[in-house]
Amino acid sequence: MEKLEEDDTPLRGIFCLKTRQDMKRFEETEDCFILDFDPFDSFDVKKLTFTDDHHEGDKDLAIIHETGQVACRDYPHPRHLCLNFPFGSTPNPSHCDLCYCYVCDKPAPCAEWTISTSHCNAYDSTSWNLSRKK
Known part of the structure; x- marks a missing residue:
């Protein structure tokens, strides 16, 4: 059995990305990476939590854009x-x-x-x- 040189191996490292911020950087440099999130998920305002300290600030939140149906x-x-x-x-x-x-x-x-x-x-x-x- 012939040993492949390190440069000749078909195996490459695979990265697992956790956030959208990482995605842009890796898209430019890597051929393959795994996403640990759905890049097509839209922002869900219901996931926001407000504490009593910020109760007055709740009125300042507004959805100004949404994509998709x-x-x-x-x-x-x-x-x-x-x-x-x-x-x-x-x-x-x-x-x-x-x-x-x-x-x-x-x-x-x-x-x-x-x-x-x-x-x-x-x-x-x-x-x-x-x-x-x-």
Whole structure:
């Protein structure tokens, strides 16, 4: 078995990057690297935490730009997943133009939206899934 010289080896070092800041530098110099994060993830303001010390500063936070589309806001979605009218914190009969009934898969409001079984209250659960199958 012939020993390969160090320069002839097909194996190269692989780097694992933890932050976006590292990515730019390594893109310019390395052929291959592993990302320990999703580079397409957008910034999520819900992950921010504020302490009581900075409570007054909360008013200064504003989202000025966002990229890409959000499935449960920009495409048809079941009412319980609507981002325009969050389920449970807004009245369930409210809906946007892209909401559809989870039970009958028709645009909201369906014929049963607020009467009898109130499809506006449907979400992914055992009982509602049985109604969907019927």
